[in-house]
Amino acid sequence: MAEPGKPITLITGASSGIGAALARRLARDGDHVILVARRLRLLQEVSEGIVASGGSCEIAVCDVTVGEAARSCVSEALRRHGRIDRLILNAGGGDRTPAEHLTGEEMRAALELNLFGVVNFIEAALPALLRQGNGQIVAIGSIAGYRGLPRAASYGAAKAALMNYIESLRIDLAPKGISVTLAAPGFVATKDTKKQRAKPMAMQLDRAADLLARSILRKRRYVAFPRLLAWIAAIMRLLPVGLYDRLIRALDRR
Numbered sequence: 001m002a003e004p005g006k007p008i009t010l011i012t013g014a015s016s017g018i019g020a021a022l023a024r025r026l027a028r029d030g031d032h033v034i035l036v037a038r039r040l041r042l043l044q045e046v047s048e049g050i051v052a053s054g055g056s057c058e059i060a061v062c063d064v065t066v067g068e069a070a071r072s073c074v075s076e077a078l079r080r081h082g083r084i085d086r087l088i089l090n091a092g093g094g095d096r097t098p099a100e101h102l103t104g105e106e107m108r109a110a111l112e113l114n115l116f117g118v119v120n121f122i123e124a125a126l127p128a129l130l131r132q133g134n135g136q137i138v139a140i141g142s143i144a145g146y147r148g149l150p151r152a153a154s155y156g157a158a159k160a161a162l163m164n165y166i167e168s169l170r171i172d173l174a175p176k177g178i179s180v181t182l183a184a185p186g187f188v189a190t191k192d193t194k195k196q197r198a199k200p201m202a203m204q205l206d207r208a209a210d211l212l213a214r215s216i217l218r219k220r221r222y223v224a225f226p227r228l229l230a231w232i233a234a235i236m237r238l239l240p241v242g243l244y245d246r247l248i249r250a251l252d253r254r
């Protein structure tokens with residue numbers, strides 16, 4: 001059980017990468033974190049690290065793509081703590097597949113994880129947040145959701161859908177006292193990105209977690225990083241299609 005007064009923060013995808021680093025960072029700042037993912041052993045390692053540093057946390061094994069699992073994860077958190085202050089929906093990822101090998105199955109899987117994995121938790125937790133009249137929803141999108149990128153059709157489309165969905169919720173929920181933070185990272189150096197070819201301006205994991213944590217605590221509505229890459233990507237959004245395609249192909253060849 002969390003000490004009274006500690007913010008209750010549920011983080012999906014907390015067994016590795018950005019989610020684990022963010023959980024460690026927020027626990028250090030005093031949040032009681034509920035670590036959600038599928039791999040129990042990794043969750044236990046993250047939990048042991050947090051407790052060894054004086055933080056408080058608990059583990060919930062859950063596949064975010066399963067609506068029923070998300071509902072029981074949220075109701076168990078509410079049963080134990082009576083509230084959720086921050087709902088951080090970070091679980092995500094995807095394959096890099098050239099268009100000629102892309103299947104409907106991969107597209108559906110990308111949407112199940114990156115979009116419905118978030119929808120499932122918001123649907124389960126929103127009634128409680130609305131009753132509380134406060135709370136924060138945080139979603140981790142991607143700069144890959146801005147515009148089409150090579151071999152990123154499934155992942156990019158799923159992140160684009162997620163970001164549009166979250167932006168819409170942000171507008172709807174602000175008058176009801178619920179703040180929404182959307183993060184759009186570029187590259188963050190995790191195990192997943194190590195497999196990729198080009199990682200322009202990749203940010204170190206702890207730096208990314210620190211920046212994310214500060215943005216969450218300040219209830220920023222939107223944060224994109226690394227800042228230079230975010231600016232370049234924002235400008236590239238405005239380019240006409242012919243120029244955009246040539247530039248992206250040239251960058252992809254490097």
Ligand SMILES: NC(=O)c1ccc[n+]([C@@H]2O[C@H](COP(=O)([O-])OP(=O)(O)OC[C@H]3O[C@@H](n4cnc5c(N)ncnc54)[C@H](OP(=O)(O)O)[C@@H]3O)[C@@H](O)[C@H]2O)c1
Nearest residue numbers: 013015016017018037038039063064091092093142187188
């Ligand atoms: N790293 C980057 O450069 C980068 C850039 C932009 C956006 N992002 C986004 O940042 C988020 C975190 O990515 P990361 O780089 O930290 O990747 P990661 O190290 O692969 O972590 C992904 C996390 O999601 C969890 N997860 C995956 N499928 C799940 C499922 N069905 N149910 C529950 N949990 C699931 C994984 O845990 P289990 O396998 O244990 O379930 C893991 O904890 C993702 O949304 C990703 O798209 C990352």
